[in-house]
Amino acid sequence: MKGCKTAINDNLLNIISPMILKFSTKGIQIGDNLARCYIINKYPSSLEYGWLGKISNVQGVVMINEFIPQSEGVLISALSENIKSNRQKAVSETDDYRKMQAEKRALDGQNILKQIEEKGESIGLMVNIMLVLGNSEEALRKNCERLTNTVIGLGCNVRQIPFFQEDGFISISPYGYTTDIVKELAGRVSLLSTYIGGYFNSSEGFSDDEGYYFAKDINGKLMIMDLWKRNGDRTNSNIVAVGAPGKGKSTAIKKIILNEYMLGTKILIVDPEREYDKIVKDLDGDWINLGGGEKGNINPLEIKPISLDDSEEEKEFDGVGALALHLQNLEVFFSLCLSSITERQKTILNENLIKLYNEFGIYWDTNTSNLTSKDFPIISDLYNTLVKNKELEEDKQTILDYNDLILYIGNLINGQDQFLFNKQTSLFTESKIVCLDTYDLNNSSERIKKAQYFNIISWCWQQMTKDRNEKIMLICDEAYLLIDPEIPQTLIGLRNIAKRCRKYEGSLVVISQSIIDFLDPRIKMYGQALLTLPCYKIFLGSDGKDLQEIVDVFELKQIHKDIIQAGVRGRGLLIIGSKHYIFNMELADYEAKYILGGKGGR
Ligand SMILES: Nc1ncnc2c1ncn2[C@@H]1O[C@H](COP(=O)(O)OP(=O)(O)OP(=O)(O)O)[C@@H](O)[C@H]1O
Ligand SMILES: [Mg+2]
Incomplete structure (x- = not known):
């Protein structure tokens, strides 16, 4: 083949080569298949993330995407020339539409220059070649139509290269070689970020400017979260964590606790399973037995x-x-x-x-x-x-x-x-982290247990409202224990905390294995609010009726349902404001030291 320098044995070549390989201006015949080569010759100023994936997923399309780094000097002077000529055009052009286009092109060029200068971004030539295949004229026509619709839909221009089908074919074949003519026809100056951003696995991820590393996103990128950040759809710092036993809810929250503690947030934990004693003691906090202990009377x-x-x-x-x-x-x-x-x-x-x-x-x-x-x-x-x-x-x-x-x-x-x-009352504490252990309450009757939870929640609210400027986080693990459909006041109390605590720099964390208890018709109006008010929602493995309720209440898509259903420990769905992220929670070594090893979920 022309331009191909691969040293390949002739016999082998005969075996792997198609029986027929014919090039014409209409396209290519490859064995029983017909094919046609296209290039992208124009791009909009910005492209959505994963745009390349959208093109390569079109039926019958094979695509090659190449970024050829260029010497900055040459490209920058070409870009400056381009900006200059577009500016001149914008002034001299009488047609409003063309004037507007020239202005836009000049502005786009300026933005690229800014990116290079301010962020040190690399630029180069981006080359995109597509080979469309079909087993009949009709199938080929349909696939070509799908491709052009998709590319145009992304705001790019696509064109056939009738006289250079062979060059296109060589460039797209796995020789790692792009012919000069294809480079010339398809090469467009582009920022490296546009090229990288074309792939689905290069999503921008999630990162606040401040905060701490919470998990890795689906592409293995660190998600840095600042729970106290406020913007459009992040109006509170509350969290709800739901998932089946042992899927990692408490572990995920312990990670948040540890990091919040390090940043100075005061932490109160209502702990019915006696599983926060280790982390609280390791952090020199107060562990208090509210099931009848000496220092735990309210x-x-x-x-x-x-x-x-x-x-x-x-x-x-x-x-x-x-x-x-x-x-x-x-x-x-x-x-x-x-x-x-x-x-x-x-x-x-x-x-x-x-x-x-x-x-x-x-x-x-x-x-x-x-x-x-x-x-x-x-x-x-x-x-x-x-x-x-x-x-x-x-x-x-x-x-x-x-x-x-x-x-x-x-x-x-x-x-x-x-x-x-x-x-x-003997419950006094000035500690930065306090575990209110209610494990011994398990020996008491349901009514006594619920009454004591009501007391505890009232006490916690009192602590949260003491100082308007102190960040304070209240964690209610196994929160379904607090719910009594007959006497919903504890739940109403929690719902009120969820609504009001943002005014006191407070964060309410509700953890539960199931959400069904919250949706009992007698208390649904409070229970559902408690689940949906938090701006941060963590879902770990669930199935059956629980999963269906989660999907319905939080209006989840199939892909998110699948992730939750898969039930991989530590992997789940995180909703921040209105955005959804699939995450993997991995603990850093120093975190594992504090978090793992105590009594926990099964
Ligand atoms: N991300 C993780 N990395 C390492 N180990 C984990 C992770 N998540 C969970 N585990 C392990 O799995 C065990 C169960 O997790 P965890 O206690 O967090 O589950 P849970 O969802 O709170 O369960 P339950 O509903 O029974 O309380 C933990 O003791 C911990 O050892
Ligand atoms: Mg737990």
Whole structure:
């Protein structure tokens, strides 16, 4: 073949060569197939990522794409000439359309020069040759049509090279040789980035200017994420992580925890599985047992200071004192832990609570923020108040209600849960990372567990709102445990945190194996918001009904569904704002030291 310097044995050549190889201006006959060569001779100023892939995927098309580096000096002076002549044309041209085109070409040229100068980008000649194949005239015609439509659709110009079909064929054959005439016809000055950007595996990836390495994208590029960045579709720093057991949810979040901690974010973790103890202890944080441990008491009767100070909330709670707000909280608390309390009994309990607080010198307008934990009553004080006030009661029915209440409250101070609720608050921590371990709650009844979670979430919100400028992240692992469709207040509380925490530099992280619990019709309006509000969504392996719910709620495409279904540990889908990325989570050695090795998912 002309120009081909490959030393190839004649016999072998006979075996691998097609029976017929004929060139004409109409095209090429290669054995039983017909073919035609095309080149791209014009490109728009910018091309979408993966544009080359789109062309080479057209049916019946073989494509070669070559970048020939050139001496910058020669190309830059050619480019400058080009810019100059287009500028002149733009001034002298009377036709509006041509004038506009010349202006645009001059501007494009200028942009290329800028890229070379400012970013040190390489330039060269880009050559694209396409060979279209078909097993009949008709098939060839159709494939040629598909190719031209695709190329034109990308904003490029494509043309046949009737007199140089043989040169085209040689250049596209695997000899690594492009003939001079093809270089001349198809070569266009281009930036290296345009050439590289043509391939699908060279997506721009995801990178914020600041933050830390979160994972690798599908092409192995590092994804650098700044959780606190705000722009168009990134309006909060909340995360939801969903996936089947053992697929790496907690591991992914631990990686985020470690990196956030290093950047100074305060971390609170609600840990029902006792799997964050290692990382928290290794980072010199506070590990606190909220299932009845010495330092882990939250007195439900301790009134939390009102920290809601933004205008919207000020209006909502205008004129309402700390006591009144706390009584609302207590109604939820007692509904959660006293299974059969009636409406009448709730009213009696409320009256007794007011009397009890008054006995402790706390009235509607008392400023409770100056009080210490010891200044508040505990549940046994409430018990005594109920006993005392029952004695003063004459109405038979009311006495019966008192009896029930005394029984219920008595269980809280005498039964196995007395260590949980009947103590002054001992939960104080100034640590930068705190694990609120709820593992021992697994021995308590569902109701007690839910009531304690309600307490914990209220305590966490109090911490989050203490300082508007301190970045603070609250992680709720196994979050489905917090959900009770009968009494949705804990879920509503979490939903409210998700909505409000961005104003306090807060981030809420919700981790769950399944999203079905969040979508129970009785609580869907809060549960779904909790899942969809976060700007950062992490999906790891799932299948069956869980996967279908994920696809429906988050409106995922087939390709993303496939990735989640494949269920490879550490691989998943990350949604940031409105953008979707397939990621692989790999731990750096120093991260693995902190993250792996403790008790974790199966
Ligand atoms: N990206 C990863 N790199 C290395 N090991 C990993 C990775 N992801 C998970 N693992 C390993 O798999 C185990 C299970 O992961 P993990 O605890 O994060 O799963 P999970 O999704 O939180 O499960 P569960 O729902 O049961 O809590 C971990 O103990 C860890 O050893
Ligand atoms: Mg886990």
